[in-house]
Amino acid sequence: MPELAISTRGLRKTYRTRLGRKVVAVQGLDLDVPVGGVHGFLGPNGSGKTTSIRMLLGLIRADAGTMTVFDRPVPAQLPEVVGRVGAIVESPKFFPAFSGRKNLELLAEAIGVPRKQVGEVLEQTSLGERGKDRYKAYSLGMKQRLAIAATLLKQPDLLIFDEPTNGLDPAGIREIRETMRGLGDQGRTVLVSSHILAEVEQVADTVSIIGHGRLLASGTVAQVIGGSTAATVKVAVDNHEAAIRILTAAGMTVRADGNYLLVDGAEHPADVTRRLAHQELYVSELAPVRADLESVFLELTAGEGLK
Amino acid sequence: MIRLTGVELRRLTARRLTVIGVLAVLGITAFLLFAIWQDARPLSADEQRVAQTQYEQVHKDWVEHGDENKQMCEADWRNMPDPKPALEEMCAFREPTIDDFGKPRTVFAEVMPELLLGSSYLLVFAAFLIGASFFGAEFSTGSIGNWLTFEPRRLRVYGSKVLAAAIGLAPVGVVVLAISLLGTYLIVDQLGDTATTTGKVWGDLTAIGGRAVLLTALGAALGSVAGSLLRHTAAAIGVVMAYLVLIEGVFASFLNKAQPWLVKTNFDAFVRHDTTYYLNQCSSSPDGGYMCNSIEKTLTFEHGAWYLGILAVVVIAIGAAVFQRRDIT
Numbered sequence: 025m026p027e028l029a030i031s032t033r034g035l036r037k038t039y040r041t042r043l044g045r046k047v048v049a050v051q052g053l054d055l056d057v058p059v060g061g062v063h064g065f066l067g068p069n070g071s072g073k074t075t076s077i078r079m080l081l082g083l084i085r086a087d088a089g090t091m092t093v094f095d096r097p098v099p100a101q102l103p104e105v106v107g108r109v110g111a112i113v114e115s116p117k118f119f120p121a122f123s124g125r126k127n128l129e130l131l132a133e134a135i136g137v138p139r140k141q142v143g144e145v146l147e148q149t150s151l152g153e154r155g156k157d158r159y160k161a162y163s164l165g166m167k168q169r170l171a172i173a174a175t176l177l178k179q180p181d182l183l184i185f186d187e188p189t190n191g192l193d194p195a196g197i198r199e200i201r202e203t204m205r206g207l208g209d210q211g212r213t214v215l216v217s218s219h220i221l222a223e224v225e226q227v228a229d230t231v232s233i234i235g236h237g238r239l240l241a242s243g244t245v246a247q248v249i250g251g252s253t254a255a256t257v258k259v260a261v262d263n264h265e266a267a268i269r270i271l272t273a274a275g276m277t278v279r280a281d282g283n284y285l286l287v288d289g290a291e292h293p294a295d296v297t298r299r300l301a302h303q304e305l306y307v308s309e310l311a312p313v314r315a316d317l318e319s320v321f322l323e324l325t326a327g328e329g330l331k
Numbered sequence: 332m333i334r335l336t337g338v339e340l341r342r343l344t345a346r347r348l349t350v351i352g353v354l355a356v357l358g359i360t361a362f363l364l365f366a367i368w369q370d371a372r373p374l375s376a377d378e379q380r381v382a383q384t385q386y387e388q389v390h391k392d393w394v395e396h397g398d399e400n401k402q403m404c405e406a407d408w409r410n411m412p413d414p415k416p417a418l419e420e421m422c423a424f425r426e427p428t429i430d431d432f433g434k435p436r437t438v439f440a441e442v443m444p445e446l447l448l449g450s451s452y453l454l455v456f457a458a459f460l461i462g463a464s465f466f467g468a469e470f471s472t473g474s475i476g477n478w479l480t481f482e483p484r485r486l487r488v489y490g491s492k493v494l495a496a497a498i499g500l501a502p503v504g505v506v507v508l509a510i511s512l513l514g515t516y517l518i519v520d521q522l523g524d525t526a527t528t529t530g531k532v533w534g535d536l537t538a539i540g541g542r543a544v545l546l547t548a549l550g551a552a553l554g555s556v557a558g559s560l561l562r563h564t565a566a567a568i569g570v571v572m573a574y575l576v577l578i579e580g581v582f583a584s585f586l587n588k589a590q591p592w593l594v595k596t597n598f599d600a601f602v603r604h605d606t607t608y609y610l611n612q613c614s615s616s617p618d619g620g621y622m623c624n625s626i627e628k629t630l631t632f633e634h635g636a637w638y639l640g641i642l643a644v645v646v647i648a649i650g651a652a653v654f655q656r657r658d659i660t
């Protein structure tokens with residue numbers, strides 16, 4: 025059993041625009057996605073998420089770098105693993121004049137999946153009866169569900185969703201989130217790209233943050249949040265001046281916040297207690313201030329957005 | 332690949348444009364049969380009276396002035412510089428007959444080869460259009476990207492689509508040509524002349540039909556390649572129309588000698604088994620005059636077959652190479 029569902033090293037892609045200008049979309053991306061659970065793939069607009077996903081799926085050629093999916097080098101061995109990978113890249117794209125069901129039947133037949141499974145995945149995504157309608161006439165949410173139904177035809181071990189909640193209403197967003205969580209809990213790997221962080225934070229086990237086609241941070245959600253300077257400790261202590269002096273001397277940044285002190289830059293919250301206790305200052309309350317993914321993301325990607 | 336081709340065939344037949352295109356071809360074929368019927372129908376009593384009057388006038392004129400005209404013509408002929416046409420050819424004033432003013436009887440063995448050629452133009456054009464839309468629409472809707480996440484082996488995907496277009500449209504060719512062949516036979520059998528339809532004539536007609544079906548399949552395949560290369564149905568049709576009008580039409584009318592290398596001439600040579608075209612051969616005579624002769628040339632079936640075969644292989648190979656490498660975004 026491989027450890028990594030996806031791994032890329034030094035992945036690069038440069039687009040050439042119509043006018044011959046070059047756009048570096050991905051520059052040396054090292055991405056690791058562990059097997060099992062939901063992995064958030066985060067980055068500002070234009071940071072290269074979709075481009076990376078397209079390269080993994082063999083839709084566009086990488087200029088340089090290596091990629092593996094379940095330890096198989098891709099795109100060379102993509103045909104061998106593609107049956108285990110379901111993907112929705114950007115918006116769902118099907119034949120507009122065919123019904124949802126017909127679209128799925130064609131796909132099922134192409135990969136040799138029995139037809140009755142089409143009915144099952146339509147039920148699973150609660151499209152059921154609407155499967156008979158033309159794809160063209162679907163609402164955005166139904167299109168998205170049909171796309172998920174299509175990926176489920178393969179019973180994949182890895183699902184790649186590129187901004188799956190784009191344009192959905194809150195109920196739709198929650199539904200997709202629950203679907204992803206459910207898939208992750210079944211032991212499948214879900215890679216979900218997004219820039220809606222609150223949403224990813226609720227569902228992801230691990231995340232990677234990229235900017236300008238490079239990896240900025242990666243790990244469990246807790247690691248990424250904790251590993252950033254955004255990890256702040258809130259301290260209650262009697263003698264503010266003395267505490268500020270001691271902690272600043274230890275290389276931390278301290279701000280007063282009412283009756284509390286906010287301490288940044290401590291390696292570990294216990295450090296704060298230890299140093300103050302040394303000088304006979306006793307902490308009556310100490311709590312890490314929970315940073316959220318959003319603040320970490322904004323900090324990491326400051327200035328990395330669209331230029 | 333076989334399974335994929337099967338899926339693509341199912342998709343081809345489920346497309347609305349395929350159905351509309353085939354119905355349109357059938358409609359036009361029905362109209363052609365109607366035109367043949369019109370043409371083969373004997374003259375009405377009124378038309379016959381008109382023909383009779385015209386004949387009588389012309390005949391009277393021939394009786395009165397025939398000899399006179401002939402002598403004038405012969406005098407002219409003697410004064411013409413060499414080279415000149417034979418005297419009998421130039422000055423034959425034969426007695427007009429009533430048949431010259433009626434309608435010639437339609438002879439099946441004579442009209443059918445041309446009709447089949449005409450139907451083959453129609454079929455190949457329709458097949459090209461249906462093929463171009465079949466593959467081109469996948470790019471314009473973006474569904475090709477989704478498809479490739481199910482089957483990433485590009486050459487198989489490409490091959491299955493091109494093959495499905497060819498296989499799917501060949502039966503359309505068979506049906507349409509059979510309808511126009513049998514329909515025309517029945518009409519001409521009633522109103523015209525089918526007596527000269529020997530076994531050999533039937534053999535030739537079947538061979539022409541067979542080659543037309545082959546070209547229909549090829550047209551569909553090349554249409555789908557064009558759709559894939561240009562990623563748009565309209566673009567594919569536009570490029571081909573522009574080529575036909577500009578190169579085969581305008582350019583070729585200036586450059587007479589290019590005829591053996593035009594798609595149209597080779598197409599005709601292949602379908603009819605040899606075709607003829609005319610070259611203008613001009614020369615200045617010693618006395619400063621400038622003379623042009625139209626000389627008839629034959630383009631052989633083999634030439635047409637090689638030309639179309641190589642064209643098909645090259646276009647399909649280019650399409651494959653481009654599709655194999657292309658970024659799908």
Ligand SMILES: Nc1ncnc2c1ncn2[C@@H]1O[C@H](COP(=O)(O)OP(=O)(O)OP(=O)(O)O)[C@@H](O)[C@H]1O
Pocket residue numbers: 039040041047048049050067068069070071072073074075076219660
């Ligand atoms: N087909 C293309 N031709 C030229 N440049 C492109 C093309 N596709 C993407 N790019 C450029 O590559 C960069 C990365 O784009 P990409 O779509 O991968 O970003 P993204 O992270 O998916 O962004 P978003 O969050 O907006 O979806 C952008 O600068 C974009 O303009």
Ligand SMILES: [Mg+2]
Pocket residue numbers: 073074075114186187
């Ligand atoms: Mg994107």
